[in-house]
Amino acid sequence: MSSLSRTCGRAGQYLALLCYLAFLAFPLLWLLSIAFKAPQELGTTDPTWLPRHPSLDNFRDAFDQQPLWGSALNSLLVATSAALISVLVAVPAAYALVRYRSAVSKAATGWILVSQMFPFVLVIIPLFLVLKNFQLINSQFGLILVYVVWNLPFALWMLQGYVRAVPASLEEAAAIDGCSRPRILFSVVLPLLTPGLVATLMFSFVTAWNEFFFALVLLKSPEKQTMSVILTHFLGAEGAADLGPLAAAAFLATIPSLLFFALLQRRLVNGMMNGAVKG
Amino acid sequence: MRRRNFLATALAAAPAASLLSGCGDDGDDGTLDYLSLAWQKESMEANKALVAEWNKRNPQRPVRYVQGSWDSVHDQLLTSFEGGEAPDVIHDEANDLTDFAHGGYLADLGELLPDGLRNQIPERTWDMVRFGGGTYGVPFLQEPRVLVANRRLLDDSGVRVPDTEDPWTWDEFEAAARKLSGKGSYGVAWSMKEPVNQSVNLSLTTGGAVFYREDGKDVVRFDRRDSYVAELIHRQVNRERTAPRGSLGMSGSDTLPGFFSGQYAMVPLNFSYRQQVEQQAPDGFEWTALPMPAGDLGPGSGPTQGMSPQTLSIAQDTKRKEDAMAFIAFLTQPDHMARLAAGDWIVPTGRKALRDPALNTRKHDWRTGIGMSEDLRASPVLGVRGYAEWKDKIATPAFQEYYSGSIGLDDLRGKLVEDGNRILARYQR
Numbered sequence: 086m087s088s089l090s091r092t093c094g095r096a097g098q099y100l101a102l103l104c105y106l107a108f109l110a111f112p113l114l115w116l117l118s119i120a121f122k123a124p125q126e127l128g129t130t131d132p133t134w135l136p137r138h139p140s141l142d143n144f145r146d147a148f149d150q151q152p153l154w155g156s157a158l159n160s161l162l163v164a165t166s167a168a169l170i171s172v173l174v175a176v177p178a179a180y181a182l183v184r185y186r187s188a189v190s191k192a193a194t195g196w197i198l199v200s201q202m203f204p205f206v207l208v209i210i211p212l213f214l215v216l217k218n219f220q221l222i223n224s225q226f227g228l229i230l231v232y233v234v235w236n237l238p239f240a241l242w243m244l245q246g247y248v249r250a251v252p253a254s255l256e257e258a259a260a261i262d263g264c265s266r267p268r269i270l271f272s273v274v275l276p277l278l279t280p281g282l283v284a285t286l287m288f289s290f291v292t293a294w295n296e297f298f299f300a301l302v303l304l305k306s307p308e309k310q311t312m313s314v315i316l317t318h319f320l321g322a323e324g325a326a327d328l329g330p331l332a333a334a335a336f337l338a339t340i341p342s343l344l345f346f347a348l349l350q351r352r353l354v355n356g357m358m359n360g361a362v363k364g
Numbered sequence: 365m366r367r368r369n370f371l372a373t374a375l376a377a378a379p380a381a382s383l384l385s386g387c388g389d390d391g392d393d394g395t396l397d398y399l400s401l402a403w404q405k406e407s408m409e410a411n412k413a414l415v416a417e418w419n420k421r422n423p424q425r426p427v428r429y430v431q432g433s434w435d436s437v438h439d440q441l442l443t444s445f446e447g448g449e450a451p452d453v454i455h456d457e458a459n460d461l462t463d464f465a466h467g468g469y470l471a472d473l474g475e476l477l478p479d480g481l482r483n484q485i486p487e488r489t490w491d492m493v494r495f496g497g498g499t500y501g502v503p504f505l506q507e508p509r510v511l512v513a514n515r516r517l518l519d520d521s522g523v524r525v526p527d528t529e530d531p532w533t534w535d536e537f538e539a540a541a542r543k544l545s546g547k548g549s550y551g552v553a554w555s556m557k558e559p560v561n562q563s564v565n566l567s568l569t570t571g572g573a574v575f576y577r578e579d580g581k582d583v584v585r586f587d588r589r590d591s592y593v594a595e596l597i598h599r600q601v602n603r604e605r606t607a608p609r610g611s612l613g614m615s616g617s618d619t620l621p622g623f624f625s626g627q628y629a630m631v632p633l634n635f636s637y638r639q640q641v642e643q644q645a646p647d648g649f650e651w652t653a654l655p656m657p658a659g660d661l662g663p664g665s666g667p668t669q670g671m672s673p674q675t676l677s678i679a680q681d682t683k684r685k686e687d688a689m690a691f692i693a694f695l696t697q698p699d700h701m702a703r704l705a706a707g708d709w710i711v712p713t714g715r716k717a718l719r720d721p722a723l724n725t726r727k728h729d730w731r732t733g734i735g736m737s738e739d740l741r742a743s744p745v746l747g748v749r750g751y752a753e754w755k756d757k758i759a760t761p762a763f764q765e766y767y768s769g770s771i772g773l774d775d776l777r778g779k780l781v782e783d784g785n786r787i788l789a790r791y792q793r
Contacts, residue, residue, distance in 0.1 A: 128644030130625040150405055151431075213447035222449050301436055302443040305397060305451070307429070317433035321403045322457075323558060324615025325640065 113339060119332035120144065127328050143329035144337075147319075150327075153334055155308060156315040160294055161341060163225055163311055167232035168289035171240045172282055174233065179244035180270055184253075194245075197238040205235075205298060213302065223305040231303065232293040240285045247281030248274065283349045291342050312338045396425065396688055399432045399441075399451035401674075404639060407707035414703070418694050425687045427453070445469040450679040452688050458492045458503060458746050459561075459672035465500040466749065471678040472498035476689040481696055484714040492673055492742040501675030504696045507710040508656070508669060508736040509562060510729075511537075511552075512641055513630040514623065515650035517544055521629075528655045528735030531667050534570070534596055537657040541606040544629035553611035553619045553628035554597055559763040560755045562632070565671060565743050566593045566656065571664030574780070575744040575751075581792050582748045584784040586777045589661060594766065595773060602769040612767050620644055623651075632656065635733045639709040642728060653729035655736050667736070670743035673713060711737050750791035754784045 114134075119127065120143050121136040147153060182190045212231065213222070221227030251274050259273045275282075297313040304310050316338060319331035402411045408431075415429045430451055432440065438460055444450040445464065454470075464470050477499070482490075485503060493501040518525060523540040526532045532540065541551025556562075564574045572590035576583055600607035608628070611619050616633045617640060623631045624646055633641075641651055659665030676695065678688045694700065698716035705712040706722055711733045717723075718737055723730050745751045762779040765771045771779075 124643045125646050128620050128624050128640075128646070130621040130627065146405065150408060209443055210446045213443055213449075217447050217449060222447065298436075298439070301440050305430060305444075305449070307431055314433075315431075317435050318403060318431050320433055320435045321636075322401075322434040323634065324617055325637065326617065327403065327405070328617075 113336075116332050116336050116339075119328065120336045122329065124329060143333035146327075147330035147334040147337075150330060151315050151318055151334065152307065153312070153315065153337065156310055156312040157337070157341070159225065159309060160311040160313070160338075163229055163232065163300075164290050164293035164341075166229045167236065167293040168286050170229065170233045171236040171289040172244075172285050175237060175240040175244050175285060176275065176278070176282070177270065178237075179241050179248050180274060182241070183245055183248040184256075197241055201238050209298070209302060216303065222303060223309065225304070225309055228300060228303050228311075231299050232289075232296065235296075235299075236289040236292055240289055243285050243288065244278070244281050247278050251277050287346060287349055290345055294342055394426070396427045396453060396682075396684065396691060397430050397451040398427050398453040398691065399430045399437075399455055401432050401434050401437060401455045402704075402708065403434065404636075404708060406709075407704065410703045410707035414695055414700055418691060422690075425684070425690075427691055441469075445679070445681075448681055450681060452679055452682040452684070453691055454677045454679060455674065456501070456677060457672050457674050458501060459743065459751075461493065461500050461675060461677060462495055462747050462749060462751070464677075465495045465498060469680055470500045471680045471682065471685055472500065473502065473678065473689065474499045476678070476685060477502070478689070478693050481693050484696075484698065484716055486713070486715065488741060489673060489713045492746055493675055495747045501677040502692050502696055503673035503675050503713050504701055505674040505705055505708060505710050506671055506713050506737065506740055507635045507674075508671060508733055508740055509565065509632055510635050510732060510736070511630045511654040511656060512623070512633050512637065513652050513654055514626060514628075515652045517626065517629045518652070525652075526654050526657075528667075528732060531655040532657040533660045534593065534657045535660070538596060538600065538604075538606075541600060541630070542604060545604075545606040549626060550608045550628050551606040552600065552630045552632070553614075553622060554601070554607050554632060554767070555614045555616045555619045556597075556612040556764060556767055557615045557618075558760070559612075559767065560759045561672075561743070561745070563594050563759075563763055564745055565669050567591075568668045568670045568741060568744070569593065569657065569665060570659035570661050573670075573744040575748050582750075582788050584754070584781050584788065586780045589659075589665070591773060591777070592659065592661065594763070594776070598767055598769070598773075601767055609768060612764065624649055630654075635711060636709040638728050653732045655732055667739045668741050669736075669739065670745075671740050672743045672746060674708075674710075713737075748788070750788045753791075754787045758784050758787065 118134055118136060121139045121141070123136075123138055123140055123142065126132075126137060182194055216222050216224075216227045216231070219227070221230065255273055255277075256269050259269045264272065295313060296311075297317070300311045300314050301317075304314070312334075316331065316334055319327045319334065321327075398415060400408075400411050402408045412429055415427050419426050432455070437456060441450060441454065441456070441460075441464065445467070450469065461470065481502065489503045489506070490499065493499055493503050521540070521543045523543055524532075524536070526536075537552075544551035567574055567590045570589045570592040572587070572592065574584060574586060574590045576585055597607065601609055601612065608622075611622070611628070616631070616637050619628060619631045619633075620640060622628045623641075624644065635653070638653055645651060655667060656669060658667035676692045678685055678692070682688055695704070696714065698714050699720070701712045701714045701717040702720035702723055705717065709728075712718055712720075712723070718734055723734055725731065745755075748754075758779055762771070762776050766773070766776040
C-alpha cells in the first residue's frame with residue numbers, strides 16, 4: 086500500500102513537473118513554429134504546431150532587413166562584460182558586508198535594498214545627463230556601466246546569502262594557517278561560492294541581454310545597437326508587426342541565453358553538490 | 365583545478381571590457397542623424413536608398429540613417445531631447461508633436477521651408493502640424509481608414525459596392541453588415557484594442573469632433589453628432605449582432621485570420637494594412653478596400669475623416685537646421701514622396717506625388733486611398749494638450765466598456781466629458 090502510494094505520489098510529481106515544463110516551453114515552441122511558417126499560415130484561424138510548408142524565408146528576411154549579426158555581437162559584448170564586472174564588484178562587496186558587521190554595513194545593506202525600488206523611468210533622464218557629461222552617450226562602455234550599476238544591488242543580495250553560508254570556522258582555520266584576508270577570500274571562500282557566482286552571472290547576463298529601454302535611449306548609432314532594440318524594428322504602428330521575421334529574430338535572440346545557461350548550469354549543480362560546506 | 369580555470373578566465377576577461385571605452389561617441393562629426401520609423405521591408409529600402417542618394421549628391425553634409433520604432437519613439441525622443449542628444453531629423457506623427465513643440469524641443473520650420481515644398485502640400489494638411497503659431501513638422505504621408513472587404517462575400521450578398529465617388533452612408537453600411545451576417549459569420553469586425561483615435565476621427569463623418577475650442581480652450585463634448593458612429597458600433601455589437609464582441613479587444617492584425625476564413629466580411633483598418641492582407645491572404649482569396657461610410661446628417665457631415673499625418677521635424681538643438689531642411693525637402697520631392705508612400709502602402713500628402721502613376725492604379729485598391737485623400741482633415745486631437753492622459757486614463761477604458769455593453773451612452777458621455785474636461789483643464793491653467 087505504501088509502495089503504491091509512493092509510486093502514485095512520484096507519478097503525480099512527474100506529471101506536475103511535465104505540466105510545468107510544457108507551460109514554460111510553450112512560448113518558445115510557438116515562437117519556433119511561427120518562425121518557420123509562411124505568411125499565409127500566420128493568417129489562418131486554424132493554426133497548427135508544425136508548419137505545413139516549413140521555410141527559412143522568415144530567417145532570411147530577418148537577416149536581410151536588420152543587422153542581426155552585428156546586434157547579437159553587441160548584445161554579447163555588453164551582456165558578458167556587464168555580468169563579469171557585476172560579479173567582480175559584488176564578490177568582495179558581499180564578503181565585506183557579511184563579515185564586517187557594523188552600523189555602516191547595515192546601513193549599506195538597507196540602502197542597496199532601497200535602491201532597487203526606483204523605477205527606471207525615474208532615473209533615466211538624470212542618468213542620461215550624467216552619462217552625457219562623461220561623454221558616454223552612444224557608448225557601449227556607458228551602457229555596460231549602467232547595467233553593472235543596475236544589476237549590482239541584486240547581485241550583492243544574492244551573493245550575501247552564499248557568503249553567509251560559508252562557515253566562519255573555515256576562514257578561521259585558514260587564518261591560523263597564516264592566510265591573509267585576500268588569500269582567504271580567493272583561496273577559501275571563492276571556490277565555495279561557485280554556485281552563487283554562476284547564479285549571479287546568469288542573472289546579470291540575462292538581465293543585460295534582455296534589457297531594452299536603456300539600450301534604446303543610450304545608443305544612437307545603428308552599428309552599436311543591441312538585439313533587444315533591433316527586434317522592435319519589426320513592429321509597426323497600432324499593433325502591426327512583421328510577424329514571421331520578428332518570430333525568427335526573437336527565436337535567435339533567445340539562443341545565447343539558452344547556451345549560456347546550458348554551459349554554466351553544470352557548474353551550478355556541481356557546486357551545490359560538492360558538499361564542501363557542511364553545517 | 366577546473367573551477368580555478370573557470371574563475372581565472374572570468375577574471376582575465378574583465379579587462380577586455382575596459383577596452384570598450386574606445387567605443388564611445390565620436391562627438392559631432394558633421395553628420396546629420398535621421399531617425400526613421402519605416403518598418404516595412406519596402407519602406408526601409410526606399411528610405412535607405414534615398415539617404416544613400418543624398419549622401420552621394422551631398423558628400424559635404426552627410427546623413428546617417430537611424431532606425432527607430434513606432435512602439436518606443438515617444439520615450440526615446442523625450443529622453444534624448446531632455447539630454448540634448450536628439451536626432452537632427454525626426455520621423456514621427458503629428459499627434460506626437462504637440463507636447464514636444466510646446467516643450468520647445470522642435471524647431472519652428474516656418475522660416476526654413478522652401479516655397480516649392482510649402483506649395484506642394486495643401487494648406488489643410490499644413491494645419492495639422494501648426495501649434496501655437498509655429499510649424500513643427502512637414503506632413504508627408506497620410507493614411508485614411510478603409511473597409512477591407514471579402515470580395516466574394518460582398519458580390520454574393522448583392523449589396524451595392526461603394527467607391528470614393530459614392531460611398532455608403534452609415535445607414536447603408538449598417539444594412540450591408542446585416543446582409544453579410546449569418547451562420548456564425550459577421551458583417552464587420554471592429555478591432556477596438558485602441559478605440560479612441562478611430563472613434564474620434566470617424567466622428568468627423570457625422571459632423572462631430574469630440575474636441576472643440578471654446579473661449580480659447582480645448583474642451584470635450586460628446587453630443588449626437590460626436591457619438592453617432594460610436595452608437596452604431598455599440599448597436600452592431602450588442603443588439604444586431606452583426607459585429608462580434610470578441611474582436612473588440614483585438615488589434616487590426618488580430619482580425620485578419622477571421623477575415624481570411626470568411627468569419628468576418630469586412631474589417632475597418634488603416635490603409636497600410638493592405639500590405640499585410642496581401643501578404644497573408646490565402647491563395648485565391650479576393651479582397652477589396654472600400655471607403656469608410658459617409659455621414660448624412662446634413663451640413664457638416666460627409667466622407668470627411670480625421671487623421672494624424674506622418675511628419676518630418678527638426679530638433680531645436682540641431683546646429684545645421686538649413687542642412688536638415690534641405691534633406692527633408694529632398695525626401696519630400698514629389699517622386700521621392702511617392703516612393704516612400706508606395707513603400708509604406710499609404711498615401712502621400714503632396715499634390716504632385718498624389719498624381720504619381722505608380723499610386724494611381726486599381727491594383728491593391730490604391731485608387732481608393734488616393735480618392736479619399738481630399739476628404740482627410742486634421743484629427744481633432746491634434747494640438748490638444750492633455751490628450752494623451754485623457755486617452756489613456758479616461759477614454760480608452762470608457763470606450764471599451766461602452767462597446768462591450770458594460771456601460772450605457774450616458775455613462776460614457778459622463779466619463780469622456782466630465783472626467784475628461786477636468787484633465788484638459790489641468791493642462792490649460
